[in-house]
Amino acid sequence: MRLTAENLSAHRGEDLIFSNISFDLQGGEALVLTGRNGSGKSTLLRVLAGLLKPPSGSVHLSYKDGRQAPNLAEEAHYLGHRNAMKPELTVRENLAFWKSFFGDREGGAGFSIGDAAAMVELEQVLHLPFAYLSAGQQRRMAFAKLLVAYRPVWILDEPTAALDVKAEALLASLMRDHQSQGGMLLAATHQPLELLNVKPLEMKGFEFTAEEWE
Numbered sequence: 001m002r003l004t005a006e007n008l009s010a011h012r013g014e015d016l017i018f019s020n021i022s023f024d025l026q027g028g029e030a031l032v033l034t035g036r037n038g039s040g041k042s043t044l045l046r047v048l049a050g051l052l053k054p055p056s057g058s059v060h061l062s063y064k065d066g067r068q069a070p071n072l073a074e075e076a077h078y079l080g081h082r083n084a085m086k087p088e089l090t091v092r093e094n095l096a097f098w099k100s101f102f103g104d105r106e107g108g109a110g111f112s113i114g115d116a117a118a119m120v121e122l123e124q125v126l127h128l129p130f131a132y133l134s135a136g137q138q139r140r141m142a143f144a145k146l147l148v149a150y151r152p153v154w155i156l157d158e159p160t161a162a163l164d165v166k167a168e169a170l171l172a173s174l175m176r177d178h179q180s181q182g183g184m185l186l187a188a189t190h191q192p193l194e195l196l197n198v199k200p201l202e203m204k205g206f207e208f209t210a211e212e213w214e
């Protein structure tokens with residue numbers, strides 16, 4: 001797979017958040033966004049996930065054999081700051097919903113709910129309402145959502161926030177497994193995760209001085 005983004009920009013309300021963002025990524029690589037708070041990392045990930053329309057620029061995704069994928073959003077999982085799980089449903093019910101809602105895309109198959117829960121080391125809490133899990137357990141289960149349905153691209157916004165060191169290492173190893181199988185990662189993270197084939201992209205945001213406004 002190959003992902004090419006050219007000259008992307010984004011607005012929030014009246015403000016230009018970034019412009020001229022371009023990158024090129026192959027299967028197995030990870031684009032890691034860095035930059036200070038407010039520099040536009042989440043905004044860029046939301047643009048790539050198809051949740052915000054960029055006023056300029058383009059994104060192209062092609063399969064290994066050169067065919068164009070219809071769009072990136074359909075080939076990607078997006079894990080934002082929120083976990084997107086219903087608190088009153090059990091963990092198993094939540095994962096079952098996402099598994100059938102997403103289905104698999106070309107090139108792979110999702111894991112069973114039991115296997116995905118075991119991969120995040122939480123198979124013992126599948127019967128509990130999602131709300132009963134600790135913040136770190138909830139985040140790990142939100143990650144299991146990526147495992148139950150296959151997507152070649154994972155778009156991850158601070159995936160390891162609220163996690164202890166052991167859980168952070170566990171999710172990082174699942175991310176590396178995804179890469180080893182040819183998957184791509186697009187991730188914003190404040191913690192340095194040990195990913196493979198990292199391409200860093202520093203978001204600078206816009207900082208206008210008083211003189212520049214005049």
Ligand SMILES: Nc1ncnc2c1ncn2[C@@H]1O[C@H](COP(=O)(O)OP(=O)(O)OP(=O)(O)O)[C@@H](O)[C@H]1O
Nearest residue numbers: 012013017035036037038039040041042043044203
């Ligand atoms: N819905 C919105 N409406 C208006 N402005 C917004 C909106 N969401 C974000 N912004 C602004 O866009 C800018 C970029 O925010 P963004 O969340 O992309 O930054 P970030 O680099 O991910 O920051 P952090 O490291 O704190 O997560 C910020 O100035 C923020 O205030």
